[in-house]
Amino acid sequence: MSLINLIVVLVIVGVILFLINNYLPMDGKIKNILNIVVVIVVILWLLQSFGVLSGLNI
Numbered sequence: 001m002s003l004i005n006l007i008v009v010l011v012i013v014g015v016i017l018f019l020i021n022n023y024l025p026m027d028g029k030i031k032n033i034l035n036i037v038v039v040i041v042v043i044l045w046l047l048q049s050f051g052v053l054s055g056l057n058i
Contacts, residue, residue, distance in 0.1 A: 006046070
């Protein structure tokens with residue numbers, strides 16, 4: 001996967017998370033949990049994309 005594709009995916013995920021946080025009425029605790037889950041998933045995806053977690057099949 002090229003660097004441009006990674007940046008585009010990160011920007012899209014960031015915009016979607018921004019829109020969810022600002023325009024969907026949710027409790028603050030649920031928003032925090034959602035943010036943490038999305039960040040962890042994105043970090044794991046980036047590590048797998050760069051080959052650090054090559055044995056992990058997500």
